[in-house]
Amino acid sequence: MNSAEIKINYSLKAHNTFKLDVYASEFYEYDTESQIIDFIDKGHLTGKEFLVLGSGSNILFTGNFEGLVIHPKTYGISIVNESKDKIEVCVSAGEIWDDFVQWAVNKNYYGIENLSMIPGTVGASAIQNIGAYGSEVSDLITEVKYIDITDKKIYTINNKDCEFSYRNSIFKTKLKNKVIILSVNFQLQKSGSLNCEYTGIPEALSCFKNPGLKEMRQSIINIRNSKLPAPEDIGNAGSFFKNPVTDNDTYQKLKKDFPDIKAFYENNSKIKIAAAWLIEKCGLKNYEHYGASVYEKQPLIIINKNNATGKAIFEFSEIIRKKVFEKFGLNLEPEVIIL
Ligand SMILES: Cc1cc2nc3c(=O)[nH]c(=O)nc-3n(C[C@H](O)[C@H](O)[C@H](O)COP(=O)(O)OP(=O)(O)OC[C@H]3O[C@@H](n4cnc5c(N)ncnc54)[C@H](O)[C@@H]3O)c2cc1C
Incomplete structure (x- = not known):
């Protein structure tokens, strides 16, 4: 490991959606799973305070971070299992969540469309069990792969063992600050019906003739744009x-x-x-x-x-x-x- 890859006194302004001008003592970003596994194997995290930082859209820094920030830039969606009705995909932790949603909607896979436009990364989606407009990601996750930074081993745990609940999971409790999520598997459906129950969705969909997944995604985006501040602006x-x-x-x-x-x-x-x-x-x-x-x-x-x-x-x-x-x-x- 070349120590030059760890950046010193690194600005996190572009890495948190509150747009706070804070610094990390050290900052390390990686493009592949093997890079972070190697980094941990060589003891770079041992005895150090560290933080895995995705897009920083669920974090408030009250000051500089006196430790090492680890930033995943691992991308990729691969098919694990496929049948006539269903498909299971493995998505790298660094993928942008909404890029994954867009990918699924373009392929006509059901299940994820109500979670359109949530900022952040796929790895973080499992941490707080993201949810919106009547859907939660725990309904779709089949398993999560992570590296335990103490014993340096890689584990895969299934949905039940993730202990998901409202904006919560094992990654915010027993495994807090102990693991780095490497990838998440999701099960999507090849056919289905739209989940229109949440307040506001029927009205938003009413401007489309025969709404399908793309129209649902667009409706969710329209609702969110009308209600939520874009972090780029505020x-x-x-x-x-x-x-x-x-x-x-x-x-x-x-x-x-x-x-x-x-x-x-x-x-x-x-x-x-x-x-x-x-x-x-x-x-x-x-x-x-x-x-x-x-x-x-x-x-x-x-x-x-x-x-x-x-x-x-x-x-x-x-x-x-x-x-x-x-x-x-x-x-x-x-x-x-x-x-
Ligand atoms: C405008 C706006 C709208 C939002 N709307 C919603 C919404 O509708 N529903 C909802 O649930 N959330 C919402 N959020 C919150 C946020 O988008 C989610 O919590 C998102 O999953 C955070 O992803 P992130 O990559 O930014 O995580 P970060 O903020 O970078 O990190 C969050 C936590 O996850 C940990 N973490 C991140 N990646 C990993 C990893 N690979 N391994 C281990 N730990 C990791 C971090 O250490 C930290 O503890 C919204 C945020 C904004 C700014």
């Missing part, structure tokens, strides 16, 4: 908080005090409360904290409105959490990883 990391999940008793009590509360029924009599509604009701829509604010069309998204620092964004998120807790007694858990 720094953000999507939803900053998870929607809090409560039991029916708590929900009924809240509903008594706040009859217009927005909520969705989950499985096992759990109720998901809309965090955006909670934030809006705290009067935080037009609030600004040292350049950090919430997006006017979607208060669940914290934006870097006016050259905010990562520290200011974090402080603002804590103000939101405090106000929501004081008013509703609910604890907002960040979806974004705070470093």
Whole structure:
């Protein structure tokens, strides 16, 4: 390994969607699986603080990263299994998620189209079990291949062992900071029907005559463009908080005090409360904290409105959490990883 391949004091401004001007002490990017395996084998990660950084679309840096950033640039989609009805593909961790969605839609493979336009890489999609518009990636993942940086061995785990739940997986719990995902396998269908149940989709699809996968993808893109800020224009990391999940008793009590509360029924009599509604009701829509604010069309998204620092964004998120807790007694858990 040539030590010149590790860049020193490297700017992460182009590698985080909050567009924060922060630096990594060291930065290493690799193009092939064998490069990262070799890198780990030679002990370059041993005893070091490290971070695997995809597109940085789910991370808030509150300052410089005093450690080694590992950045996968591994691309490729290959067919693992194929039958009359289904296809299983293996996708490299560094692939851009939405390029993969576009690829599947162009091939007429069903299952992934509602997850159009989510920023980030394929490797990271398994970390927080990305989801949108009535779909979650855990419905499609068959297995995940990773390298364990402690024993330097490669493992493949199946969907069940990934312990997926709402914006969560084993990679955020037991395997946190212990592995580097190398590739993810997905099962897609060769025929199927569109998943139109989510609010807004039927209206968005109504302008197409016989909508298929391409029209569904376009509708999702249209909805997202109308609601979410593009990180190229306004720094953000999507939803900053998870929607809090409560039991029916708590929900009924809240509903008594706040009859217009927005909520969705989950499985096992759990109720998901809309965090955006909670934030809006705290009067935080037009609030600004040292350049950090919430997006006017979607208060669940914290934006870097006016050259905010990562520290200011974090402080603002804590103000939101405090106000929501004081008013509703609910604890907002960040979806974004705070470093
Ligand atoms: C405008 C916008 C809209 C968004 N909309 C949605 C949405 O609808 N639904 C949704 O679920 N999310 C959404 N997000 C969040 C984000 O896109 C996803 O969480 C995405 O999967 C992050 O990918 P990334 O490559 O940027 O990961 P990063 O932010 O770089 O990393 C996230 C975490 O994954 C780890 N990681 C990344 N790659 C690997 C790897 N190969 N091996 C091990 N660990 C790894 C990192 O260390 C970090 O802990 C949105 C973000 C933005 C900016």
